[in-house]
Amino acid sequence: MLTKSPPQTQRRFSPGRTLWRSLNLLVAPDRLPLTIILLGVLFRVGQYLFNRSLWIDEASIALIIKERSFGQLFEPLNYNQAAPIGFLLLVKTATILFGYNELALRLTPLLCGVASLPLFYLVARRLVRPGAVPIALALFAVADSLIYYSSELKQYSGDATVAVLLYQATYLPLAKTNSFTFLKLLGTGAAGAILLWFSHPSIFILAGIGMVLFLKNALARNWRKVALLLIPGIFWLVSFAIFYVVSLQAATSNQGLLDFHEVFFMPMPPLTPANLTWLATNFFFIFQNPGSTGLAGLGALCFIIGGFAYYKKQTSNFWALVLPILFALAASGFHKYSFDGRLLLFLLPALYLLIGEGVAEVREVTRKVSPVIGLALVVLLLALPVASAFIGVGAPRTKEELRPVLAYYQANRQPDDLLYVYYGAGSAFQYYQDTLGLGQNCCIMGVGSRDDWSQYARDLDKLKGKSRVWVVLSHVVNNEETFFKYYLDQTGKELDALQTPGSMIYLYDLSGK
DSSP states (O other), X not given: OOOOOOOOOOOOOOHHHHHHHHHHHHTSTTXXXXXXHHHHHHHHHHHHHHOOOOOHHHHHHHHHHHHOOTGGGGSOOSTTOOOXXXXXHHHHHHHHHHOSSHHHHTHHHHHXXXXXXXXXXXXXXXXXXXXXXXXXXXXXXXXXXXXXHTXXXXXXXXXXXXXXXXXXXXXXXXXXXXXXXXXXXXXXXXXXXXXXXXXXXXXXXXXXXXXXXXXXXXXXXXXXXXXXXXXXXXXXXXXXXXXXXXXXXXXXXXXXXXXXXXXXXXXXXXXXXXXXXXXXXXXXXXXXXXXXXXXXXXXXXXXXXXXXXXXXXXXXXXXXXHHHHHHHHHHXXXXXXOOOGGGGGGGHHHHHHHHHHHHHHHHHHHTTTOHHHHHHHHHHHHHHHHHHHXXXXXXXXXXXXXXXXXXXXXXXXXXXXXXXXXXXXXXHHHHHHHHTTOOTTOOEEOOOOTTOTHHHHHHHHTTTTOSOEEEEEESOOTTHHHHHHHHHHHHSEEEEXXXXXXXXXXXXXXXXX
């Protein structure tokens, strides 16, 4: 007897259900690290492709790259700049391969920023508990400072990458082993010696690693290992000595740089009541800049909790992460290294690992009371940085947008127009002067006089009688733009203007008619 099979129900396609399943796949525990890494790459590449204008510091490095041969990059830098030789060599190579343009100049920082993401994940897996890894990795991926400096023609993105590489290539091979082979000692020695040339603060990381390994084995009375550690130690010391003589000595004695960074040097002695205030203020400020944790106080609290928990379980690893911070502080006290946000990007790997440990510790302790506490902590810690990273995709970060200002001048100038350039825009103007084809004698470069604005007035007085004068301002400080605008309004008539982030141009009739 034939029977009819029950009719099969045909599933309807549901975009919402499909999207939800896709999201679940992306955030599954085994796929979450890859998702975070890919998002971090997206944020960095998006900022890079926005291709904002070079600002004064970047333009100065760009001019150094253009004006010097490979050999001349080993000499002290002009334009009041300091950068590791290895970084400069990589940037120079990129311009030879891909041309002298912003994207080629910034390629090295981008590659450093992208490479640091999987490298940081590998280090985090070996140094902190599993529950801390996604938190630390997420902070590293969405940090505003790391995204921004991955497309800045400066070495700071490379500082963070070199820090991660040093933990991966020098600390972990020697800390996570029961035996020191000659090949391993030689490899770690060579890795540290080479990486020193790509990052100024790498010496703080190596000093911390070396001290931890030495004391750990000395306290265990393992004198054979102590003696063997001299092999990589000698590599590092010799390399640093050469690097100091060739590059760092000039940078640490540059009076212009010392004056600029004066406020970022730790006051000595550090333990007086007034100076303790400086230490406390700068400790919390690290979690804002360069830490980019959004709620800096919460980031600091998680760091402290994570530090205590990690110290009890992984004492040697704790000191390997924390000692570089103390060494950088000491160097700043002796006016050898600035404790300024952008120069502290090399500390972010350690910072995020211990914050991740703190979050994991809180979640573990409060799990039985209420899992919501741990979840709320994660949301509070990550909400602002994640939102900022996604907003940055649609509204990339800017600094001093001089290129569109000069392009506007190029498109609207008339044959007899005069162009006056405020001196703070000097390096950036010099870069775009060539790339935009403005010519060599196209402008009057203004006087530098931030301490005496009357000099600006006398400078502008020389332009009186001219019917069309373009005035370019960029990298202005202390309301200088307001002064220029007020004085020009008093002596002439504004005909045209364009303002962009950090830069502006005004067209004035100063003929007096």
